[in-house]
Amino acid sequence: LDVSRSVHIRAATLADIPRLEWFGRFTHFRYLFRRAYHDQLVGRRLMLVADCSQFPIGCLFISFQSNRRAPDTDRACAYIYSLRVLEIFQGHGIGTRLMIEAEKKILERELTCAVIAVAKVNHGARRLYERLGYEVYCDDPGHWHYTDHLGHVRYVSEPCWLLQKSIGLR
Secondary structure, eight states: OOGGGGEEEEEOOTTHHHHTTTTTTTGGGHHHHHHHHHHHHTTSEEEEEEEETTEEEEEEEEESSOOOBOTTTOOBOEEEEEEEEOGGGTTSSHHHHHHHHHHHHHHHTTOOEEEEEEETTOHHHHHHHHHTTOEEEEEEOOEEEEEOTTSOEEEEEOOEEEEEEEOSOO
8 A cells, every 4th residue: 555645745724733733642732833834824934744635644844044054054054843744654755755845845945955853862763864865963952942732831852963954956
């Protein structure tokens, strides 16, 4: 069964925002999803979804106004984050397709560098990014915070690797 044939990659719509909570698993990110969608409407971000029968089984977000810089040339970089695919659909190339589409969208914005963070414990994701040409350039303590759906501030400490890739340059 080739699941990926029934999946298409597209920009998120307003109807996708509650669906991205994945039946309660990511409800605590509700406000982050809403903010990212608002930023998409004004051109600061893009939320890509892997759509299967009108449901986002995967997603990836891009910030086009990142403060990230390429370590080699100090070029402005787009920041890719929140790549996830529902477990049952993993291993079918959907994450790869989301990343490839993200790179196309980044190039359309005339940016030639992409940065992504990966938790140090997420070896599978790191293998994916390295297979796609991303290279580790430093580590990061991964300290950040957000307000959950109940209005509580949640603090996150997730040590990660930062990877970058020059895209569109041959």
